[in-house]
Amino acid sequence: MKMGSKACLFLAAALAVGLMAGCGDFWQAPNTSTTTGFSLSNSGNIAVTSGSSNTDTITVTPGSSFTGIVTLTCAVTSRPAGDTSATDPTCSFSSSSLTFSSTTAQTSTLTATAGTTNGAYQLTVTGVSGSVAMTTTFCVAVGTTTSSCTSATSGNFYVLNQTTNQIVALHIVSGQVTSLGAISSPTVDPLAIAVAPNGKFLYVSTTTGIYLYTINTNGSLTLGNGGSTITSEQAITMQVDSTNSWLVEAASGTNQLYAINVNSSGTSIGLPVSGTSKQLFTPGLSAITPVQLVISPGDSSSCASCYVFVAMGPGGTEAIHFNPSNTNPFGTSGNPGVVNTLSADNAVAVDPTNRLLYIGETDDITTGTQSGGLRVFTIGNTGITSIAAPYATGGTGPTAIQPSADGNYVYVANGAVSGSSTGNITSFSVTTTALTSIGTIAAGPSGKLGLAEDSTHSYLLAVDVAGTPDLQAYTMSSGTLASALTSTTGSDPVGAVAIAAAP
Secondary structure (H helix, E strand, O other), X not given: OOOOOOOOEEEOOOOOOOOOOOOOOXXXXXXXXXXXXEEEEEOOOEEEOOOOEEEEEEEEEEOOOOOEEEEEEEEEEEOOOOOOHHHOOEEEEOOOEEEEOOOOOEEEEEEEEOOOOOEEEEEEEEEEEOOEEEEXXXXXXXXXXXXXXXXXXXXXXXXXXXXXXXXXXEEEEOOEEEEEEEEEOOOOOOOEEEEOOOOOEEEEEEOOEEEEEEEOOXXXXXXXXXXXXXXXXXXXXXXXXXXXXXXXXXXXXXXXXXXXXXXOOHHHOOOOOOOOOEEEOOOOOOOOOOOEEEEOOOOOOOOOOOEEEEEOEOOOEEEEEEOOOOOOOEEEEEOOOOOOOOOEEEEEEEOOOOOEEEEEEEOOOOOOOOOOEEEEEEEEOOEEEEOOOOEEOOOOOEEEEEEOOOOOEEEEXXXXXXXXXXXXXXXXXXXXXXXXXXXXXXXXXXOOEEEEEOOOOOEEEEXXXXXXXXXXXXXXXXXXXXXXXXXXXXXXXXXXXXXXEOO
């Protein structure tokens, strides 16, 4: 049996801080329930300057009737991608053998010396006495602070991999990405995914239509509706409204916007109510280039300022009144247009309290090479009102926008940055009258980036269609992002085109 606390040795160069892999549950209180054995603990995460050493205190606590000798060893149990054991850090003990004849705890000082390769390492200390073995692990941050060592656990999330035709269910446990199962798309070239706010269903759009999956209690997926599509549209973007009544979807190359009533009863929840439940927005979108849509949170019959917002590239963004209690939930619409003739709206999001609309546009900033901009609008009963000129997002154009769950921050992903081989994510703090830039962090190779915040609010998750690895997770501290880990979600390149988090 192995028990104890976990941690990770984090070695980082100035230009590679935080790209850690495999960092565990970095510090826990010792397990003291053992009465005939012993428990191990450590003094917590430590920081090490590159090329030097630092110490951690290992405590061995005997059980009430334990006597004997405990022998301590240490090993690197997780290392960064590309590293080998030849460049691992080393560790030593002030005393590697502790003899117990009473219930008094004893300590040994562990000295960790950095190896030659920067990155993330997990050090595990094992104590052995006869047939009993106990472990404890800890995190050492080299070239950064111990705040880089994360022990957070995420909620479930889903990545749509177009190249491998898979939907992968994942979560992060003690700093490690763990698969809950991968399921093949019924057809090739899946296009988009959407999780119902009730957490029961996942919708997957493909080139033959939209499929329904049941989300099981462990987060895994089961194909529903007998394996048949619930509608034939090839939706490029879709979302379920907050009342779990309507699946709103739009396909590329058409101005049609549909709402499918999925609020049925019994075992058929998640499926269309009937063959006549699909409603078409009339007169149709003002452009045939829908890219991304979002529905106002908290939509209800009493919400006069609730909308469906559809970003349509050069066609601007359509704002359509939305009332889920109506037989046809669509109402009147308007479109503020783009900033200039070269602009295109490629991303759209609404803050959690429906205060602000965010639109990500290309070619908004006329000075410099990073022309991508974030437009911000207040949302009212009669429409939307711009609160400022576009904010520079540090790239050529946003591909995803993710407001934080508390509405105090917003994160904007740029799939491409002029003069760079990587994308980035820019953070802003938010008030109802202005945004303030907090900082920018690198995010994967040049490609389309998708964003989601997990349900525990521990991680901002990013997938990159061109990424190898394709998944990056960032911790969030007062809006400031720190890279926590990277992971593959399949055999790269997987073509990760979308990510959605369970509520």
